[in-house]
Amino acid sequence: MRVLIAGFAALAAAPAFAAEAGEGGLTPFAGDFGTALWTLLIFGIVVFILGRYAWKPVLGGLQARERFIRDSLEEARRDRTEAQARLKEYSERLDRARAEASGIVDEARRDAEAVKRRIESEAAAEANRTIVRARREIELAKEGAVKELYAVSARLTTELAGKILRREISPADHERLIRESIDRLAGGAH
Numbered sequence: 001m002r003v004l005i006a007g008f009a010a011l012a013a014a015p016a017f018a019a020e021a022g023e024g025g026l027t028p029f030a031g032d033f034g035t036a037l038w039t040l041l042i043f044g045i046v047v048f049i050l051g052r053y054a055w056k057p058v059l060g061g062l063q064a065r066e067r068f069i070r071d072s073l074e075e076a077r078r079d080r081t082e083a084q085a086r087l088k089e090y091s092e093r094l095d096r097a098r099a100e101a102s103g104i105v106d107e108a109r110r111d112a113e114a115v116k117r118r119i120e121s122e123a124a125a126e127a128n129r130t131i132v133r134a135r136r137e138i139e140l141a142k143e144g145a146v147k148e149l150y151a152v153s154a155r156l157t158t159e160l161a162g163k164i165l166r167r168e169i170s171p172a173d174h175e176r177l178i179r180e181s182i183d184r185l186a187g188g189a190h
Contacts, residue, residue: 151182153181157181
């Protein structure tokens with residue numbers, strides 16, 4: 001339609017163009033009615049052909065492009081809204097995961113502290129048992145050493161007594177003297 005309006009405007013301006021062209025040349029705007037008629041007829045045919053076969057596909061392509069752009073913009077808006085919703089959801093999940101991880105770390109610290117206290121108390125109990133056992137062993141060793149000391153002292157005493165008496169003591173006398181010496185030493189030590 002715009003093309004038709006432009007064509008009629010050009011025809012209306014034809015006399016002005018003819019004046020500019022001068023008198024010697026043949027132009028469609030020279031003022032000859034036959035030429036103008038043929039020009040209009042050819043122009044109408046061209047407009048009809050273009051309108052029927054070229055402008056509809058071009059206009060259809062432009063309208064399809066416009067629909068595509070509009071649909072793309074709408075899809076982009078939906079995608080952006082969806083992405084914002086997902087981002088919010090992921091942020092919330094991340095916050096929950098951080099809180100959960102923090103809780104797990106705190107629980108692990110508490111568990112580690114409890115294990116540490118348990119190990120320390122077990123170690124202290126084992127150390128106390130070891131000390132008690134060592135004291136018992138020391139006491140037994142001390143008693144054994146004292147008995148051995150008594151036995152050695154008694155033997156030395158009997159040997160010394162035998163030398164002093166210058167006679168040999170029989171094994172039975174020797175044992176009797178050792179027992180008596182041990183009994184006297186044991187009685188005097190306690």
